[in-house]
Amino acid sequence: MANLTTRFFGLELKSPVIAASSSMTGNPEQIKKLAEAGAGAIVLKSIFEEEIYQQLQEELSLRPAIHSDAEYLDYFDYVIKDETLKKYVQLVADVKKAIDIPVIASVNCVSSGEWTLFAKKLEDAGADAIELNLFIVPSDAEKSNEYNEQFYFNTVKKVKEKVSIPVTIKISYYFSNLAKIAGELSETGISGITIFNRFFSPDIDINKEELVTANVLSQADEYLLPLRWTGILANQVKCDLAATTGIHSAGTAIKFLLAGASAVQVASVLYSEGAGAITRMNKEIATWMDKKQYRRIDDFKGSLNMTNAKNAAYFERVQFMKYFGGKEF
Amino acid sequence: MSDQKEYLKAEREKEWRVELRNKIKNRERTDIPRVKMPEMDPLERIKYQDREVNQGLSVAQAQREASRCMDCVNPTCMEGCPVSINIPKFVKYIDKGDFLSAAKTLKETSALPAVCGRVCPQEKQCESHCFYIQKLKKEPVAIGYLERFAADYERESGQMSVPETAPKNGIKIAAIGSGPASLSFAGDMIKRGYDVTVFEALHEIGGVLKYGIPEFRLPNKIVDVEIEILKKMGVKFETNFIVGRTASFDDLKAESFEAFFVASGAGLPNFMNIPGENYNGILSSNEYLTRVNLMNAASSDFDTPVFRGKNVAVIGGGNTAMDSVRTAKRLGAERAMIIYRRSREEMPARVEEVKHAEEEGVEFLNLNNPVEYFADAKGHVSRVRLQRMELGEPDASGRRRPVPVEGSEYDIAADLVIVAVGVSPNPLIPKALPELKISRWRTIEVEQDKMQSSLPELFAGGDIVRGGATVILAMGDGRKAAASMHEYLQQKSQIINHKS
Amino acid sequence: MNKIVEKDFFSSKVARFVVEAPRIARSRKPGHFIILRVDEKGERIPLTITDADAKAGTITLVVQKVGVSSEKLCALNPGDFIHDVVGPLGRATDIKKVGTILACGGGVGVAPLFPIVQGFKKAGNRVVSILAARNKDLIILEDEIRKWSDEVIIMTDDGSYGKKGLVTAGAEEVILREKVDECIAIGPAVMMKFTSLLTKKYGIPTQASLNAMMVDGTGMCGACRVSVGGQTRFTCIDGPEFDAHQIDFDELMLRLGGYTELEKEAYQKYFESSK
Numbered sequence A: 001m002a003n004l005t006t007r008f009f010g011l012e013l014k015s016p017v018i019a020a021s022s023s024m025t026g027n028p029e030q031i032k033k034l035a036e037a038g039a040g041a042i043v044l045k046s047i048f049e050e051e052i053y054q055q056l057q058e059e060l061s062l063r064p065a066i067h068s069d070a071e072y073l074d075y076f077d078y079v080i081k082d083e084t085l086k087k088y089v090q091l092v093a094d095v096k097k098a099i100d101i102p103v104i105a106s107v108n109c110v111s112s113g114e115w116t117l118f119a120k121k122l123e124d125a126g127a128d129a130i131e132l133n134l135f136i137v138p139s140d141a142e143k144s145n146e147y148n149e150q151f152y153f154n155t156v157k158k159v160k161e162k163v164s165i166p167v168t169i170k171i172s173y174y175f176s177n178l179a180k181i182a183g184e185l186s187e188t189g190i191s192g193i194t195i196f197n198r199f200f201s202p203d204i205d206i207n208k209e210e211l212v213t214a215n216v217l218s219q220a221d222e223y224l225l226p227l228r229w230t231g232i233l234a235n236q237v238k239c240d241l242a243a244t245t246g247i248h249s250a251g252t253a254i255k256f257l258l259a260g261a262s263a264v265q266v267a268s269v270l271y272s273e274g275a276g277a278i279t280r281m282n283k284e285i286a287t288w289m290d291k292k293q294y295r296r297i298d299d300f301k302g303s304l305n306m307t308n309a310k311n312a313a314y315f316e317r318v319q320f321m322k323y324f325g326g327k328e329f
Numbered sequence B: 001m002s003d004q005k006e007y008l009k010a011e012r013e014k015e016w017r018v019e020l021r022n023k024i025k026n027r028e029r030t031d032i033p034r035v036k037m038p039e040m041d042p043l044e045r046i047k048y049q050d051r052e053v054n055q056g057l058s059v060a061q062a063q064r065e066a067s068r069c070m071d072c073v074n075p076t077c078m079e080g081c082p083v084s085i086n087i088p089k090f091v092k093y094i095d096k097g098d099f100l101s102a103a104k105t106l107k108e109t110s111a112l113p114a115v116c117g118r119v120c121p122q123e124k125q126c127e128s129h130c131f132y133i134q135k136l137k138k139e140p141v142a143i144g145y146l147e148r149f150a151a152d153y154e155r156e157s158g159q160m161s162v163p164e165t166a167p168k169n170g171i172k173i174a175a176i177g178s179g180p181a182s183l184s185f186a187g188d189m190i191k192r193g194y195d196v197t198v199f200e201a202l203h204e205i206g207g208v209l210k211y212g213i214p215e216f217r218l219p220n221k222i223v224d225v226e227i228e229i230l231k232k233m234g235v236k237f238e239t240n241f242i243v244g245r246t247a248s249f250d251d252l253k254a255e256s257f258e259a260f261f262v263a264s265g266a267g268l269p270n271f272m273n274i275p276g277e278n279y280n281g282i283l284s285s286n287e288y289l290t291r292v293n294l295m296n297a298a299s300s301d302f303d304t305p306v307f308r309g310k311n312v313a314v315i316g317g318g319n320t321a322m323d324s325v326r327t328a329k330r331l332g333a334e335r336a337m338i339i340y341r342r343s344r345e346e347m348p349a350r351v352e353e354v355k356h357a358e359e360e361g362v363e364f365l366n367l368n369n370p371v372e373y374f375a376d377a378k379g380h381v382s383r384v385r386l387q388r389m390e391l392g393e394p395d396a397s398g399r400r401r402p403v404p405v406e407g408s409e410y411d412i413a414a415d416l417v418i419v420a421v422g423v424s425p426n427p428l429i430p431k432a433l434p435e436l437k438i439s440r441w442r443t444i445e446v447e448q449d450k451m452q453s454s455l456p457e458l459f460a461g462g463d464i465v466r467g468g469a470t471v472i473l474a475m476g477d478g479r480k481a482a483a484s485m486h487e488y489l490q491q492k493s494q495i496i497n498h499k500s
Numbered sequence C: 001m002n003k004i005v006e007k008d009f010f011s012s013k014v015a016r017f018v019v020e021a022p023r024i025a026r027s028r029k030p031g032h033f034i035i036l037r038v039d040e041k042g043e044r045i046p047l048t049i050t051d052a053d054a055k056a057g058t059i060t061l062v063v064q065k066v067g068v069s070s071e072k073l074c075a076l077n078p079g080d081f082i083h084d085v086v087g088p089l090g091r092a093t094d095i096k097k098v099g100t101i102l103a104c105g106g107g108v109g110v111a112p113l114f115p116i117v118q119g120f121k122k123a124g125n126r127v128v129s130i131l132a133a134r135n136k137d138l139i140i141l142e143d144e145i146r147k148w149s150d151e152v153i154i155m156t157d158d159g160s161y162g163k164k165g166l167v168t169a170g171a172e173e174v175i176l177r178e179k180v181d182e183c184i185a186i187g188p189a190v191m192m193k194f195t196s197l198l199t200k201k202y203g204i205p206t207q208a209s210l211n212a213m214m215v216d217g218t219g220m221c222g223a224c225r226v227s228v229g230g231q232t233r234f235t236c237i238d239g240p241e242f243d244a245h246q247i248d249f250d251e252l253m254l255r256l257g258g259y260t261e262l263e264k265e266a267y268q269k270y271f272e273s274s275k
Helices: A028-036 A049-062 A076-098 A114-125 A145-162 A178-186 A220-233 A250-259 A268-273 A276-292 A309-324 B002-012 B015-023 B026-031 B059-068 B087-096 B099-109 B113-119 B143-156 B180-191 B220-233 B249-254 B285-294 B319-330 B351-359 B428-432 B471-499 C022-027 C068-074 C107-122 C142-147 C167-177 C189-201 C249-256 C260-273
Strands: A006-008 A011-013 A017-019 A103-109 A129-134 A167-171 A192-195 A202-205 A210-213 A240-244 A263-266 B172-176 B195-199 B236-238 B257-262 B282-284 B311-315 B335-340 B363-366 B368-375 B381-394 B400-404 B410-413 B416-419 B458-460 C002-009 C014-020 C033-037 C045-053 C058-064 C084-089 C100-106 C126-133 C151-156 C182-186 C206-209 C225-228 C231-234 C241-243
Touching: A006 A240, A017 A276, A028 A076, A049 A076, A049 A103, A076 A103, A076 A114, A103 A114, A114 A129, A114 A145, A129 A145, A145 A167, A145 A178, A167 A178, A178 A192, A178 A220, A192 A220, A220 A240, A220 A250, A250 A263, A250 A276, A263 A268, A263 A276, A268 A276, B002 B087, B015 B087, B026 B059, B059 B087, B059 B143, B087 B099, B087 B143, B099 B113, B099 B143, B113 B143, B113 B220, B113 B471, B172 B180, B180 B195, B180 B220, B180 B257, B180 B471, B249 B257, B257 B471, B282 B285, B285 B319, B285 B416, B311 B319, B311 B410, B319 B335, B319 B351, B319 B416, B335 B368, B381 B416, B458 B471, C014 C068, C022 C045, C022 C058, C022 C084, C033 C058, C045 C084, C045 C107, C058 C068, C058 C107, C068 C260, C100 C107, C100 C167, C100 C189, C107 C126, C107 C142, C107 C182, C107 C206, C126 C142, C126 C167, C142 C151, C151 C167, C167 C189, C182 C189, C189 C206, C189 C249, C225 C241, C225 C249
Parallel strands: A017 A263, A103 A129, A129 A167, A167 A192, A192 A240, A240 A263, B172 B195, B172 B257, B195 B236, B257 B458, B282 B416, B311 B335, B311 B416, B335 B363, C100 C126, C100 C182, C126 C151, C182 C206
Antiparallel strands: A006 A011, A202 A210, B368 B381, B381 B400, B381 B410, C002 C014, C014 C058, C033 C045, C033 C084, C045 C058, C206 C241, C225 C231
């Protein structure tokens, strides 16, 4: 009988299927369902540094004139931050009471300012680990590579200094040297890297000639990008890897495990199918393992990773030339 | 409002005003430069907690400055005043030499002119609307200095007018809190003949005027003179009395109080909730200023202690931060620093306070923000970790947003830190009245023109309604609430009379 | 101005005062405290209301001489006036019938413990009270506590009265022999810390009443701030009682020592000037 236990977030998980951070994981009722459906862990809905700012904006524009003293509003974002953090700490505590599986607090940052330092409060509230969602889109031409990269290292360093629970990061693919950065980040003592965070995508409505929101839920074929990089990074990082985006079926989940991931994080499929998707995926993974006579995840994990980087790039180039270069190899 | 316009016009047409206007040509008036307020020498004044920096205009200076005022047909200065003081009238009385009438004019609208003249941010209010700055691009008439002059003159002349009061109507009303809003309210209601009691939680009357604003800006004895006048008029003051705790609202109603004005202020200090903030030597500005201003902690005659730091860091950029850092300087700080995350220009403090602070040797560390505090072996703060900031996009209030600069952290030595990042409404009254409608930010919700809360017999004003604002706005609320409560009580008694 | 009606000494260091304060006597509930100023130059200091007589319009305060302000107060006599007294402040004790209460009082902490013991007994609980102090002289209010307890255990460090040992020893004995539904611990911070650690071990909900330093006592200054469950709370508004298992006692003790140097100097000066 197949054993689905795996290791991620520095913790033993009973299933490689993790409920990723989304609005579903902001509600204790929903979370309970996900836990009962067999999720390996729950990553709580993210708390955003930017959210504080957005709320401040709303407050400033909605305020009646009677509340507009400049000195009173000057540090009002701290008041909002305090309130928001209190609510999140309460969420962590409430969820911990309701379920048995690991509860991961998710912190979304755009700077390594004092925002990161409340991680200790999350630990005190009972979080089993912290996922840092490191979230910058490098669209500012004024900022150099080094400056942007510093953000990642500073943030990890600061949080690790404050807490003793495991810290993992979720990053984007916007690096000119992703393999190098991932490798270096994996040596900072973090317990895992999840690739990749999925940004909001703008789209264009040509009739209205307006910017609109693109599809919020992932499409099934979006998994190809993180799949490739799972294969490339699996042996180049010192910590565990997990992958996310486009994982809608057990088959896809297995692909990632074969490529070298220790776990996958799912969100969109939960929206479209409900918590039952996790139960289904667990069952199908187990069935496949039984068929292949694998007893444990480790029996097949990483067997299809691209073992060394030089080969991987060469392999890809060669395949590309073969299919599209019009030459016989 | 057209009554107002008519009234202003009528006043302006009076002979003495016309005469003054005709005395000098406007060309000559506008050539006179704005008066410079005599100030105590910076290095001298930091030796004293209780010596005012601004020493007041002389009679000659005041009259000359008052003559600059062109007595505009449409006095835009009044639009800038939150309580619509009849500015041209009082300024012209000073021009004429009739200073006591100037003071009387002020008192028609403002209960505490000696206070406002000192603490109002005139550069954002009346003076910013003056014709000189609006149209001539010259320095405005020094309305604030003149207001102070008239009020001080009257006080020092010993001829302070005690306003007349209407015959007693026997209706008991209460004001809760004894700060500017309540003092203003009490003054108006006692004139109308009501039986007014002001309840104050602390042992001193005056609220923020006493515990918050330092002596070198607003001497406590000036506040006391105003309070004496109110007492003379018949206002009763009860200190050490917390309405909602010492006695409930129901208790007071049983004692025949018919209506209440709540002005309990925004006294709850905000902290930043950053690591190390609870080490010893890190105080809220409220605590620091209360120790020094209210409890006289700087004097060895008084028992309350206060830390005298050598390296003092004050976090914030408003008037409270200025008051705190300048107090620290006077208490012997070698380095007294302002740590503010935005630029100098964006600091909300009164321009004059910033100028005075700089003259006194205060260091301004703009575009810096604390992220963590460190302590010595005894748990007393010894270092602050600062992070540099840069200004990003403007936010909804139009001010540019401070954004942390990656990797820019550095430490400075500090053995006293004052956190002056704002206050929140005092929770005592809302807790005592669960049925009172409170906004999501814990201020009391009132109907804006009437200052009446969701409980018809309860009116509110000042910081408990606004969050945190200025003395003059609090006073304006007090006056509005008085007018509104008067109407309410009159209607109520008519109904009762009608019924009986 | 509040007149002192009665005064007596429990020991050379601890005095009891009965003070006129009719409104406070009427409004107060167990757990409330007052802030007083002995004279116009005095500090504002908090003291728990040990007892009150609404009919007579008086409140009872118990003071231990630890510094200038408490010395000044203890030097006053019946007929003298305390310049300012304000209250009742703080959140009243949540008194309800839960079963068995274990009330632990350390030293002068028994004074604030008394009204709580009385309240819980009146509510129909079984009350076991432990009074602890360094020696016999420092045990106070024993008779009053006995009147409202089903059992009283006395612990002294030196064994000069009752059993020899710390309050925690006495408490553990009770916990091991019977079911305790709730515990109250009041006394020096270190005593509350260790009592709390003990009850945490046995999973007994515990309230501690904190003696943080205060200036105004009405929520205005933040001097009394403590960390409870990782959040900053104001002792004068949210307390003085808190869930003991969530209190950061180490931080409290650090903050209590914040003015030690200045206090020592002042105390020294006071003694020299009164010679």
